[in-house]
Amino acid sequence: MGCHHRDEDAPTRPTTRITYHYPNGGWTFNTDRKKCTSGDPVPIPHRYFQSGDFVIGGITSQFSVPFAQNNFHQHPSQLQIDENIVLTKNYQLLLALVFAVEEINENHQILPNITLGFNIYDSYFNAQHTYYATLQLLSTHNRFIPNYKCGIQNNLISVIGALYTRTSLDIAEVLGIYKVPQFSYGSTPWLNEKADTISFYKMVPSEAYEYIGILQLLLHFSWTWVGVLTAGGDIGERFVQAILEVFPTRGICFAFLERFKTLYFSNLLDFITLFVSIFNVSMESNANVVIVYEEHVLNFRLLLYLPEMGMGTMEPKGKVWIMMTSMVLMSQIYQKTWDIQAIHGALSFTVHSNEVRGFQDFLQTRSHFETKEDGFVQDFWEQAFDCVFPNTFLSEEREKICTGAEKLESLSGLLFEMNMIGQSYNIYNAVYAVAHALNAMQSCQHKHRARTDRMSNLQNPQSWQLHHFLRTVSFNNSAGDKISFDQNGELIEGFDLVNWFIFPNQSFLRVKVGRLDPCASQDNMLTIHDESITWHRSFNETMPFSMCTESCQPGYSKRRQEGKPFCCYDCIPCPEGKISNQNDMDDCIKCPEDQYPNQVKNSCLLKHRSFLSYEDSLGITLAILVLLFSWLTLLVLGSFMKNHSTPIVKANNRKLTYALLISILLCFLCALLFIGQPGMVTCLAQQMTFGLIFSVAVSCVLAKTLTVVLAFTTTKPGSRMRKWVGKPLASCIVLSCSLIQVGICAVWLGVSPPFPDVDMHSLTEEIILECNEGLPTMFYCVLGYMGFLAIISFMVAFLARKLPDSFNEAKFITFSMLVFCSVWLSFVPTYLSTKGKYMVAVEIFSILASSAGLLGCIFSPKCYIILFRPELNNKEQLIRRKI
Template identity: 55%
Template sequence: MTGQADITLSGFQKGFSYDWFQGALSFTIHSLDVLEFQKFLHNIKLNWEEGNGFLKDFWEQAFSCSFQHDQKPLEPNGSCTGEEQLEDITGPFFEMHMTGHSYSIYNAVYAVAHALHAMSPVLYNHRETLSEKRIDPEDLQPWQLHPFLQDISFNNSAGETVSFKKNKEQGTGFDTEHLIIFPNKSFQRVKVGRLDPGAVEGKQFVIRENMINWRTSSKALPLSVCNDHCYPGYHKQMKEGEKFCCYACVPCPEGKFSDRKDMADCTRCPEDQYPSNNQDQCIVKSKTFLSSEEPLGITSAVSAASISLTAAVMLGIFVKQRDTPIVKAYNRNITYTLLVSLLLCFLCPFLFLGEPSKVTCLFRQTAFTILFTVAVSSVLAKTIIVVGAFMVTKPGSSMRKWLGKKLTNCILLFCSFIQVAICTVWLATSPPFPDFDRQTLTREIVAECNEGSVVMFSIALGYLGLLSIISLIVAFLARNLPDCFNEAKFITFSMLIFCSVWVCFVPTYLSTKGKYLVAMEIFSILASGAGLLGCIFLPKCFIILLKPELNKKKLLICRKN
C-alpha cells in the first residue's frame, strides 16, 4: 500500500469486508505518539452551544445515532446522548492514534507558533528605529514568517526534533506499517520499520521481520512472484515487458556461482577457488606444476638425462681422440667448450621440474640463456675458424697473424660476457621469483617462476637470437668452401635447426599455459641443443669410431682443381 492509502470507512460501509487488507504493508507519513493525545480523545464532550456542526455530524455517523430535532423524528438506532466513548468505535471508522497527516499538522502548528514567538520582538517593537520597523500583527503576511521558520528548531511533546533544511523541507522519511485485522472488524497498525534518508549509511531502511504477521496458513514469508524459485546455480533475470515480480531463471555465467535460492545475481568465486559443475558452490583450486613423478615430467627427465649422457660420451670420445687429425683440425679448446656448454644445457631442464623455489627461479632462465650463449658463441668461433682457414691459404693473405686461439677465445669471451652482463643486471634489479598464477586456469593454481623484469628477460633472449642468426648467416655463406670435410655445412644445418626450434617456440609460449608451457620450454632446450650436438659432432664421431681410415690429415685437406 502507498503512503496515501487510507482504509477508514464511512457509516454506509459497515458491511464491507476488508479481510484482504490483513497483513498489508504500507509506507506511511512518519508519526510518533504525542503526549496526552489519548487523554484528549477520552475527554471529548459535545457542547452544541459552541456550534461545532462538524463534530455533531461525525458523532451521529460514527455511533449510528441522531440528536433529537423538533422537525425530524428519532432514528431507529436511538438518540445520541453525547456520553459515547470514541474508543468504542472500531478501527476502520476511527483510530485512537494520531495518524501521519495529523502529526504533520500538529508539527506545522507548533512550527508557526515558534516562528511567531521568534518574530515577537519585531511584532511588538514599540521603539521604532530606522533599520527595524514595527509590524502590525493584523497586517502580517505569511511570507514574512519564512526567515523565522528557517531557523527554528524545537522538540515536540513526542520527543522528536523539528527543524527545516535549507529548502524549507523536513524530510523525515516514512514509517513502514503492518496492518493486523481482528474478527470484530477492528484493526491495529504496527510499525515494523523506518525509511529515513538522513540516517547513517546502512540504516536508511530498517525493517523488523519478526514483528510481521503474514497472512498465510504457515505464517511464512509470502511469495510475490509469478514463477517458481530460482535454485542455486541460477540467478533471476527480469523478463522484458513483464511485471517486476516475474523473472526467468538463468544459469550463472562461467566463473560465477550462486549458493542460495532466488539470487538477483551470481557471485564470482575467490581467486583460489572455482565454481562446481552445477555452479552452486566454490571448490578450492589445486596447485599444479611439472612434477618429476608424473608421466610428462618423467619423460622430460629421462630425455634430458639421455641426451646429457650422449653429450658426455661424445666429450669423452673427443678427449680420448684429442691427438687425431679430425679433432685437432677444428680447435680442440672450442670443441671442448661447446661440448661442455651443451652438456650443461641438457642438465638445465632439471631446474624446471618440481615446484619452483627461490633458488631454482633465480637460475632457471639465466642458466640456460648464458649456457646457450656460450654454445652459440663457440659455434660462431668455429665458423670463423673455417672461413679464416680457407682465407689464409691464399697467397699474400694477411689473416694468418690474426687466425689462431687468440681470435677464437676473444670471440667466445666477448659474446659470452655481454650475456653475463645482461643477466647480472637482471638479477640485481628485478630477479625472478616464485609466484602463483590464479587467473589463467579455471580449476588449478599454477606454481611458476615470475620473470621479474620482462624487459630484461626479452633482452637476454633477443641477444641469444641475434647471435644465432649471425652464426647461421656466416655458416651459410661458408658452406661451399672447397674443403673435403667442410664443417660449415654441418654448422649451417645445426643453426638452422636451432633457430627453427626457437622461432616455433615463441607462438607456443604465448598460447600454452601451466605445466605444459614448462614442458614446451624443456622440449625446446633439448631439441635445439640436440640439433647442435647431432649435426656438428655426430659425423665426426662416425668417422672416429667407424671410419678411422678417413681420420687422416691428407684426406681432410684436399682442393678442387
C-alpha cells in the first residue's frame, strides 16, 4: 500500500487514475503520480492463467489466487490441458481488495489527504514468476529495474500474499531484505531461515492452534481411529510430524496415512494410479473419520469423484472429513457437475469471518466491465457463466454469448459466493490494518514534526517505518471484530468449526457449530455444539464412531492385539475381585476393601457385615439346640439326683457322675458364647471356656473308666491296687488333667490371646466379624490335648469292655469316646475349609455333637433303667452277670 499527500485545504480527494497492464497476466492499479519521464505502458499480449496465484502488490498489497493446471473429463484417457481454465471463486479475493480500498478512500475519518492504490500480479504458483512479480513491485512502473525509481513510481508500503504457503515463502525471501510488511491471508507459512519473520504478519492464526483443535475435536467425540490424507512435500511432512508427536500420546491412532503428490503431466498415469490407491485405502479402512490436510481442494474433489469415473475397486462409503483452514469448497468449470454429496456432514476449521456490511451490494452494483484493462474479468466471466464474448473465438462446444449483464448471485457457491469467505475477510482486514497503521504514523509525524521537511517524509513513507505501528495496531472492523497482532505478528483470533450441509441440488450451507479460542486454556480451547451438527446420511444422522475396536464396555479391559497399533485391542472380562467402571479401561481395578464387584463387574457394592447372630436362622437353630440339649442334661441330672440312693446311681462313683453331667451341661452352654457379635470378652472366653470345660468332661470320663478297671482289679486276692480305688483317685485324675489344660490356656493368654478381628478378604461379599485366635498353634494345642485325653479314655475303655456287665460302664464309654474322637477329627478339616459364620457354626455343631455323644452313650442306658425299668434298679439285679 502507498500513500499520497493531499493539501489539507483541498475540498475533495484527488481521484485515482487506474491503468491496467499485463506483465504477468494480471492487473495494476496506480495512483496518478509521475516523476522523470516515462512513455506510455507497452501492452503485453494477454496470457491465460495456467497455474499459480495472484500476487497483489505495488502501492497497495499483494495476495494470491490459485488457478488450475488441467481439465479432467469423464475418463483418464480424455484428460487434457486447457490453459483457459480459472478458479472463478477466487475472483472474489480481488474484489474484496477493491472493496476495501474504495471504502477506505471514501472514508474521511481514515487517512485524510491520502489515497490508496494497488497493483496485482499473477505468480502462476511458480517460484520463478513469484520472484519476478515481487521484484517488479520494487521496480519503476513498467520497467524491470529493482531499486530504480523513475517515471511512474509505485511507492511500495506493504504486500498481501499469498494464499498458499510456498508462494508466501518465496515472496518473503525477497521482501525480507527490504523490511516490507507482508500479510499472509491464506495458509500460515512455516517461515524458514531465509524469510525475515519480523516483516511477516499472519492474518490466519498459527496452525499450532488448529492442530490442538483437531485433537480436541477427536477427543470430544472419542474418535481414536482416524485416517490422514496429507499434501506432499515439506508442508505435508511438517503436519505429519506434528500430529505423530502429539496425537498418539492422547490415545489417537492412525488407520492409514496417505500423501498426495504434485501433478506432473509427464507422469499422469502414475498420478491417477496414486489417487485410485489412496481412494481404495480410504474406503477399505474401518476408520470413519479422515483428516484432510491439503491446500488444493481440487485434489480432494478429484479423489471423491473417482467412483463416478469408473475407478477404484472399493465402494464409496460415508466418512467424516475433517478439513483444514486452507481448504475452500470450490470448483473448476469441468468440475461443476461433479457430485459433492460425499462432503455432506464434513467438519472444517475455517478462518473466523463475519459478513461485512455493503460487500454484497458492492458485488451486485459494481460495473465489472467499466475497467476495460481488467485482465481477469473476461476470463472469469466466461468460465463462471459458461459463455463467450462476441469478439472471442466461438468453439463448437460452447456457443452461449456473454452479455455482461449476468448476475453473480445466480452462480453456484462452488463457482462464486456472494458472502465474504474467510480469505476475502482476511484481505479486507489486512488492508484496514495497513490503513490504520499509516493513519497512526501520520498522526505521530504531525505531533512530533519540528522541521518543515517532515511533510516530505509523510508523502514518501518508507515501508520499514510501518512495522512499529503495525505491531501496536488495534481496531474494530465494520463487522465488529477486533483486529490486532501478537508479538509474533499473528492475528489474535480463533477459528470457526464449520459443518458442511450439502443439498441435493449441489448447493451447500456452512453452519458454525463450534469455536476454537486460542486465548482459552489448552484443554478448553474448543467449544462444540453437538446438537447443531448434521452427519453424513450413511450414519443415519447419528454421531459416527471411529475406533479400531468397538469400545470395551464396563466389566472388560483392553488387551492389545499383537502387531497392530495400540488402538486395536481385544476386550477381556475382568478377573475375579476386579472391576472396570468406564469404557476402554487399560486394566481392571480392585474395589476398596469394604466393597466387592457386582455380578457384571462394572461397579463395587458395599460388603455387609457378617457374624453368627441370634437374628440369623442358623444362629437361632443352634441356640435352640443348645437349650434343648441343656434341658435334656438337666433332666438327666435331676433324675440322677432324685434317685441318688439307688444302686445304679451309686455305681461307679456317684459324685464323679454328677461332675460329668455338670461339665456336659456347661459344654452345651459354652456354645452360646460363639453366637453374637464378637467382642473382647467373648473372644477371650470362647476358646478358653470350651477347652477347660471339655477337658474336665473328658477327665471325668477317664476317671470313671479307670475306676471301673481298678474296681475289678482290686477284687483279686492280694491286689496292691486296692488302696487307689475310691474318691481320692477320681478327684486326682480330674484335677491333674484339668490343670494341664489350664496351663496351656494360661500360656496362650500370655503369649498371644484371642481378640476380635475383621476379615475382609476371605469372602467376596462379606466383612467377617470374627475372633482371631491370636496364635493358632495354641488353639490346636488345646484341641490336641483334649483329643489326647479322649484317646486315652477310649483305649482304657476298650480294654475294659469285657469286664462283667453289671458293674461295667466301659462299653458305653468306648462308644462315647468313639463318637467324641470322630467328631473332633472331622472338625479340623471342616473348620479349616469354611469361612465366616459357617466356621463358627461348625465349631458349635462339633461342641453339641461331642457333648451329645457323651450324654447319650454314657447316660441313656442308665436313664432307661431309672425311668422305664425301675424294677431293675436294685442290688440283686446288679450283682447278676446280666441284666
